[in-house]
Amino acid sequence: MxxxxxxxxxxxxxxxxxxxxxxxxxxxxxxxxxxxxxxxxxxxxxxxxxxTVTPEMKSTYEGMVVDAANMPEYHEAYAHYREAQAYADEAKVWFWRVREPYKTLVYERQPSADKWAAELARAERERENKMTEARAFVxxxxxxxxxxxxxxxxxxxxxxxxxxxxxxxxxxxxxxxxxxxxxxxxxxxxxxxxxxxxxxxxxxxxxxxxxxxxxxxxxxxxxxxxxxxxxxxxxxxxxxxxxxxxxxxxxxxxxxxxxxxxxxxxxxxxxxxxxxxxxxxxxxxx
Structure with missing residues (x-):
C-alpha cells in the first residue's frame, strides 16, 4: 500500500x-x-x-606561591583577630547597645578586634602583592x-x-x-x-x-x-x-x-x- x-x-x-x-x-x-x-x-x-615556562621558572613560581600562602604574619593576625572578635562578640547580647554592663564591655573589647582586623587586611594586601609578583613572573x-x-x-x-x-x-x-x-x-x-x-x-x-x-x-x-x-x-x-x-x-x-x-x-x-x-x-x- x-x-x-x-x-x-x-x-x-x-x-x-x-x-x-x-x-x-x-x-x-x-x-x-x-x-x-x-x-x-x-x-x-x-x-x-x-x-614557555621552563622547569626552573616553574620551580621558582611554585616557591613564590608557597611563600605567599605561608606568611607567618598573616596566620598570626588571622588567629588574633578571630580570638579578639569572638571575645567581643561574647558581650553582644540582645540590645547590648542600651544594656549595661554589656555596652561597656563591647566598647572595651572591640578596639582590640578592630586593630587585628586592620593588621589582617594589611597582611592580605601583602600576600596578594606576592601572588601578583608570582603571576607576573610566569x-x-x-x-x-x-x-x-x-x-x-x-x-x-x-x-x-x-x-x-x-x-x-x-x-x-x-x-x-x-x-x-x-x-x-x-x-x-x-x-x-x-x-x-x-x-x-x-x-x-x-x-x-x-x-x-x-x-x-x-x-x-x-x-x-x-x-x-x-x-x-x-x-x-x-x-x-x-x-x-x-x-x-x-x-x-x-x-x-x-x-x-x-x-x-x-x-x-x-x-x-x-x-x-x-x-x-x-x-x-x-
Missing part, C-alpha cells in the same frame, strides 16, 4: 530545517561567526600557553594563565548550572503543591520549558560574572595593555562559545524531543480517527 504524501523520508519539517541551514551557511556573516566560535572553543578548551599567556582563566570559567559555569537546577527543582515542588489538574504531557512540557529558561538565564548570568572576574584576573598578571586587551577578548569569546554550544545543544535536544512527541501524538490521533471511521462504517456494510 502506497503512503499518502510521498516517501517516508519526505518530512516537511526536516526539509525546512535543511533549507534554512543551507541558506545560513552561504551567508558571510554566519561563516565569520562560525570561525569566531571555533577560535573561542579552541582557546577555552585546547590552546596551549604561548609563553606571564599571562603561560600555561598557568590559561589554567587560571579556564578554572574561573568552569567555576562560573558550574554555578550557573547549579542555579538552573535549583530553580527548576523549586518550580517542580511548587507545581506539585499547587495540585493543578493537568495531563502528564502538559506537565512535562511545562517542566521542560522552565528548565530551558532557567539554564539560559543561569548560564548567561554566569557568562557576565566570568567577564568581570576575567578583567580582575588579567590585571593581577600585570601585562602590557595590548596583551591584556587581547586576552580579555579571547577569554570572553571562548566563554561565549562554550555557553552558546551548550545552549544550542540543549535547544536542539528539546526541539527534537518535542518534534518526535508531536509526531507520535498526531499519528495516534489519526489512527484513532481512522478506527472511529471504521467502527461507524461497519453497521452500514451489514
Amino acid at each position: 502506497q503512503r499518502v504524501g510521498g516517501a517516508a523520508g519526505d518530512d516537511p519539517v526536516v526539509a525546512l530545517v535543511k533549507n534554512v541551514a543551507g541558506r545560513a551557511l552561504q551567508s558571510p556573516k554566519v561563516r565569520v561567526g562560525m570561525v569566531l566560535w571555533a577560535v573561542g572553543l579552541f582557546f577555552m578548551l585546547l590552546a596551549p600557553g604561548l609563553h 606571564g599571562l599567556w603561560s600555561d598557568f594563565g590559561l589554567a587560571d582563566v579556564r578554572g574561573r570559567f568552569w567555576g562560573a559555569f558550574e554555578k550557573g548550572k547549579l542555579f538552573a537546577q535549583q530553580q527548576t527543582f523549586y518550580h517542580m515542588i511548587m507545581r506539585v503543591l499547587s495540585a493543578r489538574d493537568e495531563d502528564v504531557l502538559s506537565t512535562v512540557l511545562n517542566w521542560v520549558f522552565v528548565a530551558v529558561m532557567n539554564f539560559t538565564t543561569g548560564l548567561l548570568g554566569a557568562l557576565f560574572y566570568f567577564c568581570f572576574s576575567l578583567v580582575h584576573m588579567v590585571f593581577t598578571y600585570q601585562p602590557d595593555p595590548l596583551s591584556a586587551t587581547a586576552f580579555v577578548l579571547l577569554g570572553f569569546l571562548g566563554a561565549a562559545s562554550v555557553v552558546a554550544s551548550y545552549l544550542f545543544a540543549l535547544y536542539g535536544m528539546v526541539a527534537s524531543g518535542v518534534y518526535v512527541v508531536g509526531k507520535v501524538v498526531v499519528r495516534d490521533a489519526l489512527e484513532q480517527e481512522r478506527r472511529q471511521q471504521q467502527l461507524r462504517g461497519a453497521p452500514q456494510q451489514r
Whole structure:
C-alpha cells in the first residue's frame, strides 16, 4: 500500500530545517561567526600557553606561591583577630547597645578586634602583592594563565548550572503543591520549558560574572595593555562559545524531543480517527 504524501523520508519539517541551514551557511556573516566560535572553543578548551615556562621558572613560581600562602604574619593576625572578635562578640547580647554592663564591655573589647582586623587586611594586601609578583613572573599567556582563566570559567559555569537546577527543582515542588489538574504531557512540557529558561538565564548570568572576574584576573598578571586587551577578548569569546554550544545543544535536544512527541501524538490521533471511521462504517456494510 502506497503512503499518502510521498516517501517516508519526505518530512516537511526536516526539509525546512535543511533549507534554512543551507541558506545560513552561504551567508558571510554566519561563516565569520562560525570561525569566531571555533577560535573561542579552541582557546577555552585546547590552546596551549604561548609563553614557555621552563622547569626552573616553574620551580621558582611554585616557591613564590608557597611563600605567599605561608606568611607567618598573616596566620598570626588571622588567629588574633578571630580570638579578639569572638571575645567581643561574647558581650553582644540582645540590645547590648542600651544594656549595661554589656555596652561597656563591647566598647572595651572591640578596639582590640578592630586593630587585628586592620593588621589582617594589611597582611592580605601583602600576600596578594606576592601572588601578583608570582603571576607576573610566569606571564599571562603561560600555561598557568590559561589554567587560571579556564578554572574561573568552569567555576562560573558550574554555578550557573547549579542555579538552573535549583530553580527548576523549586518550580517542580511548587507545581506539585499547587495540585493543578493537568495531563502528564502538559506537565512535562511545562517542566521542560522552565528548565530551558532557567539554564539560559543561569548560564548567561554566569557568562557576565566570568567577564568581570576575567578583567580582575588579567590585571593581577600585570601585562602590557595590548596583551591584556587581547586576552580579555579571547577569554570572553571562548566563554561565549562554550555557553552558546551548550545552549544550542540543549535547544536542539528539546526541539527534537518535542518534534518526535508531536509526531507520535498526531499519528495516534489519526489512527484513532481512522478506527472511529471504521467502527461507524461497519453497521452500514451489514
